[in-house]
Amino acid sequence: MSRPRPRTLAIGALALLLAAAPFVPHGGDEDGSLLPSGEQQAGALVPAATAPLGRVTPELQSEIDRVLANGGSAARVPVSATPDRLAASLVRCADFDGQRYCLHSGWTESSESEVQARVATAARAIAARPAGTTTTGDLDELATLRRLARMSPSAREAEERAELVQAARSVAKVWLLRHEIEGVDVPADFLAAHPEARATASTQQAVAAQPTAAAQAQPAARSKASASSSPTASPSATATANTSTTSSRPKRFKDYPQRDTVMNTKRVAEQQRTYWCGPTTMQMITWGWKKKDLGQSHWAGKLGTTSSGTAITDMVRVINGNTGWDREDRAGAYIVLDIGDYGFKKWQRLLMRHITDYRAPVVLHPILLKKYYPYLDDDASGHFQAGRGYDRRGAKSNLVGYFEPWNQQRFDPSEPYISRVQWRSAYKSYRANEAHFQHNIGV
CATH class of the missing domain: 3.90.70.30 (Phytochelatin synthase, N-terminal domain)
Known part of the structure; x- marks a missing residue:
């Protein structure tokens, strides 16, 4: 069973902690979204739709060190060990601000033991796979475990540290996606802990120029614009769609174009x-x-x-x-x-x-x-x-x-x-x- 996550206890708690107008967390509506109150102005501390990499705080660093320290026993696991033993030693998970990241697997809501069991089961199945099975280039779990077991302890630790640092720096993005797609409330001190997740004044101002749902829903015009748009467009040009969490109401299926x-x-x-x-x-x-x-x-x-x-x-x-x-x-x-x-x-x-x-x-x-x-x-x-x-x-x-x-x-x-x-x-x-x-x- 997954470990419990922090939850927003009251909308006012965020205002108290951030000294800014509160936002309304997702309730029971599946189409909910992080929203500011109607009185918020551009520049207030409100969450963006996504987040770039943040910094590794002392708390995050401590968790990284814990997971790496627990990998000491992996140095003694031979390549010929069973998939269960390899998975138990090499697949370990970190708790970054209430979100779980498992090495070589990614962000998950499964427990560490569940992920280890899944990896071991897949590795056994791959080992028993008939010769001549077409493979196209996805690194399977048996190959992953054996590659890690062959590495020197120092090389494996360096690789795992780099992966965990990348994960720790992306936890704000995980929280925002979990909230928007799964309806998970974010912690009350989320924006204080992760300033990289704050919407900037320019992205909030762009909301005013956001096209209506009816305009967005014209597939021919949108497809033409998509084909010709530059990936290096200015933030003001692309932020209009990227600030759905600060719009007047949550986005629903009908708010999206029919085709994009x-x-x-x-x-x-x-x-x-x-x-x-x-x-x-x-x-x-x-x-x-x-x-x-x-x-x-x-x-x-x-x-x-x-x-x-x-x-x-x-x-x-x-x-x-x-x-x-x-x-x-x-x-x-x-x-x-x-x-x-x-x-x-x-x-x-x-x-x-x-x-x-x-x-x-x-x-x-x-x-x-x-x-x-x-x-x-x-x-x-x-x-x-x-x-x-x-x-x-x-x-x-x-x-x-x-x-x-x-x-x-x-x-x-x-x-x-x-x-x-x-x-x-x-x-x-x-x-x-x-x-x-x-x-x-x-x-």
Whole structure:
């Protein structure tokens, strides 16, 4: 069972602690959002829609040190140890300001023992996988555990410290997403502890220029604007959508455009090696920001990709360090988020928020199975895709848009060709992400 989190006890407590007008926390309405009172003015201490990386406070540093100290026994775990023993030693979790982060897995609401058990179960399944199973480049858990076990204690500690520091600095983003998507109340002293999550005066002033829901809902105009928009647009231009938490009321499904996209469909590529879905997805995501193609081998080096594949934690790390998608007027700090407890509706809201409010892509992390992706000739492994759009079609099934790096025909000419630009069932995409043993994504 997850450890309890701090909760807002009263709206007035925030005003007392921050000496500013209170905001109204989410109640029972699933479509709720962090909101200021009607009397708040631009410049007041109110939460933004997202947050960039913050600082490592002494409390956060103490937790990092605790988790690293508990990893001492991992130095004595041989590579040949059972998946259960490897997972128990190498998968450890930190409590950062009431949110749980597990090494090599990301932010989760599962307990440490639950995550360890899930990792061990997945590793056993991978060990028993039939020879010849198609793999596309997702670093599986058995390979992850064995790689860590082979590392020297000092090298492993350095890698884990870097991962934990990145996580600790992104906890404000986690709180804001949990609140907006899951309805979790934030701590009363949240903005005092995390000033990086405060809305700036310029972002609040931009709310006045925000288009109405009716104007946003015109898909043709919005799609055209999306295709031509520059990823380096000024904050005032992009902040209008990124301040939904400071608008006059919570955003609901009807407030979003019927269809929306990011990234140019001409900036796509198919993976050149069977284990390069990570570098190719990164190639397309960074190409969408930089408008310059640096090639897959460049990103394979940045990601630390091997023939075993790429870790999702490295995908998030490289986006934060090499693009502007993580700017505070975009998505803020990218995180690895466990969506195992998400229903389909929450998953859709998360995608819409990222595409429309953040104007930024999502790192999808599904398992490639034919029942979810009919263009496949064979079932395959865990995988990465660049999520870049959605289409809510009313009575018809909703769609999700993404760039698909995998083209099976490249490696077996007898198999059907797979196009880079895909619009597929949103529900099946959700199920494919949930079916992956990690059921996490990069947002």
